[in-house]
Amino acid sequence: MRKKTKRNLIKKLDSLWSRIIRGRERCARCSRSDTLQAAHIFSRRNMGVRWDLDNGIPLCYACHMFWAHKEPVYFVEFAKEYLGNLKFQNLRIRANQVKKWSIAELEDMIETYSNAV
Numbered sequence: 001m002r003k004k005t006k007r008n009l010i011k012k013l014d015s016l017w018s019r020i021i022r023g024r025e026r027c028a029r030c031s032r033s034d035t036l037q038a039a040h041i042f043s044r045r046n047m048g049v050r051w052d053l054d055n056g057i058p059l060c061y062a063c064h065m066f067w068a069h070k071e072p073v074y075f076v077e078f079a080k081e082y083l084g085n086l087k088f089q090n091l092r093i094r095a096n097q098v099k100k101w102s103i104a105e106l107e108d109m110i111e112t113y114s115n116a117v
Contacts, residue, residue: 004107006103009103013110017053020053021039021057023117027058027059027060039056039058039068042092046095048095048099049094054091055091
């Protein structure tokens with residue numbers, strides 16, 4: 001069993017979060033079901049929302065790489081429509097807050113997300 005370091009817990013949470021987002025089964029933009037990826041609305045660097053399920057959109061590889069990353073203005077507009085303006089604005093506020101997760105908080109989130117997949 002791996003040692004419970006923050007780094008290992010973060011990797012586990014990244015994997016669980018991605019599985020949950022991809023579990024929505026279709027690209028939110030084009031409806032393809034193959035090559036699904038979990039796209040963050042606000043970057044993974046924004047630790048306050050890194051694992052927030054509202055911060056994830058299932059996108060196929062093409063929509064993720066060749067649309068979301070190359071057309072960020074359109075992606076933001078799409079994200080606002082996808083979430084609704086109020087939810088998007090609340091997510092933005094949380095994304096701009098500094099968050100340092102404790103090991104206990106990370107473990108709790110892992111337990112919650114493990115039960116969801």
